[in-house]
Amino acid sequence: MARNETITVRPCIECSDNMTCVNSQRKFCSNKCRRTWSKWNRIPNVACGLCKTPFWVKNSQIAGVGKMVDVSNFCSEKCQMDGRKISVCLLKEKLDKEPNYARGKYPSGSHKRVAIEVIGLERIPRGYHVHHRDTDKQNNSPENLVLLTIQDHFWLHHELGNAVLRGYSKGIISLDTIAEKWTSDPARVRKLLPLKVTLQHRDDFLVADPKYHD
Numbered sequence: 244m245a246r247n248e249t250i251t252v253r254p255c256i257e258c259s260d261n262m263t264c265v266n267s268q269r270k271f272c273s274n275k276c277r278r279t280w281s282k283w284n285r286i287p288n289v290a291c292g293l294c295k296t297p298f299w300v301k302n303s304q305i306a307g308v309g310k311m312v313d314v315s316n317f318c319s320e321k322c323q324m325d326g327r328k329i330s331v332c333l334l335k336e337k338l339d340k341e342p343n344y345a346r347g348k349y350p351s352g353s354h355k356r357v358a359i360e361v362i363g364l365e366r367i368p369r370g371y372h373v374h375h376r377d378t379d380k381q382n383n384s385p386e387n388l389v390l391l392t393i394q395d396h397f398w399l400h401h402e403l404g405n406a407v408l409r410g411y412s413k414g415i416i417s418l419d420t421i422a423e424k425w426t427s428d429p430a431r432v433r434k435l436l437p438l439k440v441t442l443q444h445r446d447d448f449l450v451a452d453p454k455y456h457d
Contacts, residue, residue, distance in 0.1 A: 256280065282318075291318035293326045354383045361385045363445040371448070372396040376439065377412035378405040387412070389438045390448070399435055402426055411436055 251264045257276035262269065271277040287297030296318045317323040354373045359366060367373065367390070374391045375382060391399070399408070407425060410416035418436055422429035 289316045291322050292316055293322040293329070294318065354380070354388055357383050357385060358388050358390055358440050361388075361440045362390065362443050362448070364448060368448045374399065376408065378408050385441050386439055388440045389435075390440060390443055391435065391438070395431075395435055398431070402428070403432070 248265055252261050253264060253269075254261055255272035255276050256270050257280040258272065260272050262272040271280065282298050282300065285299035287299050288302075289300055290297050298316075298318050300316060317326055354375065355367055358364075358373045370393055371390050372393055374389050374396050376387050376389060379387070403421065403425060407416060407421060411418065411421060418433060421436070422432050426432045
């Protein structure tokens with residue numbers, strides 16, 4: 244033993260297992276015990292998405308921070324599994340009630356057909372992509388689609404990222420906030436983000452693609 248080393252044996256305050264401490268005031272035998280203790284002994288900052296039991300988690304782990312809005316925090320594995328089952332049932336109900344979502348009238352992968360039907364085109368013009376505004380590729384509702392140039396499409400994802408795009412489409416983040424804080428080209432953001440196929444016109448793409456009828 245090195246000089247001035249103090250070895251003590253004390254129980255973990257979470258699981259009560261004995262642990263050997265060398266020159267330290269450790270309270271937990273593992274990170275798992277530390278997280279479990281913090282979950283139930285700190286001031287709660289979230290509620291379980293299923294049973295509504297309040298508990299504590301790190302701010303970076305709170306559902307909705309850079310994630311889909313409908314993601315929930317759960318207090319236990321049981322609540323998490325039950326919550327997933329309920330989410331599947333709700334999704335099935337949504338598919339039945341909203342024919343424009345996923346496998347209804349506009350099934351997954353049919354975003355191009357939806358876009359050209361709404362705008363009145365025969366095909367997607369050269370140099371254009373169909374962009375999903377909320378980044379959910381299964382949501383092919385016309386309100387969620389917009390026809391963008393390849394350059395604008397790639398720039399939008401690279402400049403803002405999916406989390407910001409989802410936040411804007413869900414109304415969590417305002418256009419002004421994105422333009423002022425999260426982009427190097429505010430004018431381009433203000434032009435592209437509000438667009439959707441329901442606001443786009445056929446004539447604009449006929450001019451942009453002179454070889455459209457080839």
